[in-house]
Amino acid sequence: MNALLTGAERRIRRSTGVAVIGTVAVGAMLAGTVSAQAADDNWYDQSALLTSCTQKVDGLGKADRCRFEPASRTIFTGPAKQVSSTVHACGGTITFGRQTTESRTEENSISVSASVEAGLSKVFSASIQTSFGHTWSYSTSETQEIGSEVPSYSIGFATIAPAMQRVTGRMVINYPKRRHGHFVWYAYPTLTQYDPDEMQYSTVTVQTRPMNASERQSMCNNSGAASTGSTTHTTIHLAQSGTSQGAPLNSTPRN
Secondary structure: OHHHOOHHHHHHHHHHHHHHHHHHHHHHHHHHHHHHHHHHHOOOOHHHHHHOOOOOEOOOEOOOEEEEEEEEEEEEEOOOEEOOOOEEEOOOOEEEEEEEEEEEEOEEOOOOOHHHHHHHHHHHHHHHHHHHOOOOOOEEEEEEEEEEEEOOOEEEEEEEEOEEEEEEEEEEEEEEEEEOOEEEEEEOOEEEEEOOOOHHHOEEEEEEEEOOHHHHHHHHOOOOOOOOOOOEEEEEEOOOOOEEEEOOOOOOOOO
């Protein structure tokens, strides 16, 4: 029967076969494009994104602009830490006074190198100042005057639970060319820093306890019995309850 096909019919058969092959080839190309886009969409490294704000990163290059958009700022009291030397009172009550200075650097929930963090902090600081009217720096220090009495044959030291601030937000990172399918990427750091302007949110305490017999002998060269006094915690300054500005981000989409 095929031998009876006219020339026109044979041409139609051949054209149909080419069309089918062409459709399969186009479909394969589209599938490859979708797979490439899916691979790009699955790429997400917040540390690399933030690092690219200050230096070149493999697969990203260097961003041409990074802008931090703060969402919330919370003031809270951090954990207590001993900030004075330990004082030993031998033979009488003594009063000790000390001016303490503690240095702290910014903590970022997204791990980057110290040099990168110092550079990023300039971006964070400008936005936090504008949004909340509050200064922010990569490194700050606290100076606090502490004075208290330590009873005879007792040991004393001071602790400070410092005022801290925590800021959440997103970094908007722009690239001159598409990177992994996008010109713009987002990272969502949570930043924590000591707050020297909010000392009302810090707690200062002096703790004392009686020496035991061996401590009296080694520290005071006194072989008397252990002191009968009690352990004391004298609060010099009690922190106010924390407070917040702004609101947390509702979600943290990739892009």
